[in-house]
Amino acid sequence: AVLQLILTPASGTDLSGATPQPVYAGDRRIPGARSGTTVVREIVETGDFEATMSWVVGLARQAPFTVTELADPTRLVVDIAHGQG
Numbered sequence: 100a101v102l103q104l105i106l107t108p109a110s111g112t113d114l115s116g117a118t119p120q121p122v123y124a125g126d127r128r129i130p131g132a133r134s135g136t137t138v139v140r141e142i143v144e145t146g147d148f149e150a151t152m153s154w155v156v157g158l159a160r161q162a163p164f165t166v167t168e169l170a171d172p173t174r175l176v177v178d179i180a181h182g183q184g
Contacts, residue, residue, distance in 0.1 A: 100158040100160055102155070102156040102158060102164060102177070102179070103153065104153065104154040104175075104177065105151065105152075105153050107150055107151040107152075108151075109150065109151065110122070110147060110150055110152060111147045111152060112147070127143065127144040128142070128143050129141065131157070136179065137159060138160065138162050138181045139156060139158060139159075141156075141157040142154060143155050156177070156179070162180045164179045164180065165177075166178075
């Protein structure tokens with residue numbers, strides 16, 4: 100199973116100045132073991148173009164999830180159930 104995340108407007112690069120500046124320096128491929136749950140197999144950035152970023156979360160099986168936007172700093176939390184639910 101996969102969970103596709105499409106974020107817009109979003110970019111890993113700040114294009115507002117004279118020179119593009121990276122604002123995301125993290126991994127583009129994250130092993131599931133780092134997620135802290137056995138349901139997530141891998142997380143992969145699949146695109147960053149024209150103010151749209153996309154990520155795919157590979158899952159061991161379909162699982163319910165919730166998405167929460169937080170501020171200060173701005174971030175998105177995707178909570179994927181790891182139980183049998």
